[in-house]
Amino acid sequence: MSASVPDPLIAESAALIGDPTRAKMLGVLMDGRARTAKELSSLVGVGAATASVHIAKMSAAGLVSVAAQGRHRYVRLAGPEIAEILERLMTLAAVARPGVAARNGEEAAFREARSCYDHMAGALAVALVEALVARELLRRGHDGFEPTLAGERWFRALGIDVARTRCAGRAFARCCLDWSERRDHLAGALGAALLDALLRNGVVRRRKEGRTLDVTPVGRRFFAEAIHGASAAGRRDSGREQAAKQQSA
Structure with a gap:
């Protein structure tokens, strides 16, 4: 009987970062500035709905933080x-x-x-x-x-x-x-x-x-x-x- 191997919990995070669209979004945010969801969608070349799905996944994983201000949502990296x-x-x-x-x-x-x-x-x-x-x-x-x-x-x-x-x-x-x-x-x-x-x-x-x-x-x-x-x-x-x-x- 083989011993169970603890899940290192990296596969999901690696998959999130490895998606080409999300990788581009994270690259844009590497300058430390916050971007609106609309700005991110425009900069990486995807629709607003698609960008929102990606942002939600990255936020749930702790990769980005999202703050609402008025009618806009501002997205930035979760930290250094x-x-x-x-x-x-x-x-x-x-x-x-x-x-x-x-x-x-x-x-x-x-x-x-x-x-x-x-x-x-x-x-x-x-x-x-x-x-x-x-x-x-x-x-x-x-x-x-x-x-x-x-x-x-x-x-x-x-x-x-x-x-x-x-x-x-x-x-x-x-x-x-x-x-x-x-x-x-x-x-x-x-x-x-x-x-x-x-x-x-x-x-x-x-x-x-x-x-x-x-x-x-x-x-x-x-x-x-x-x-x-x-x-x-x-x-x-x-x-x-x-x-x-x-x-x-």
Whole structure:
């Protein structure tokens, strides 16, 4: 007699996410903004009645939340944990198709900088985190990051109150695996605060639709300094040391 195997309870959720129409809806909601049922139906190309059925199924499964306001129903992802699941599924899909390059300028821009629910993802987000770790402004832990004292000052200069962010009632500074880069970017309350600060300071701008973030000229300078500034400073210091040695020889 074979032993019974506990139901892992993933088949139903996987089937819900795997439906092409629902997957498109979830992808639209990955930018963190709420959409009306009518907007979702238009964006994914299905009728209003069909969209309502899909939304009801996703709501019952806890994938989206639905709030009525006047005559409209507003739909958004149920929370950052759903966005993380979707991002990891996108990473899995990218692994299944290795070496796929950006096909056009729009896709290249999407891979460079985009929102991942309430935080920033893409090549610049990954490079920024790696530079902050290299500069000892962030420390990497088991499943997240922790700013150093110098790092807290760096975030404060952007207008982020790290102590207040730490008390936000959610994960503070998580690692989120970036699907296009396959390396971690910063998520959690600190990641959300960072994206808010970058938007507020004019470093990046949201588009009217979609997740792509446009990097402004101010943003180009910001990322160049944040990512490459430390190494440039190191080269300058090294050059000065060599010159001093030559003069004393």
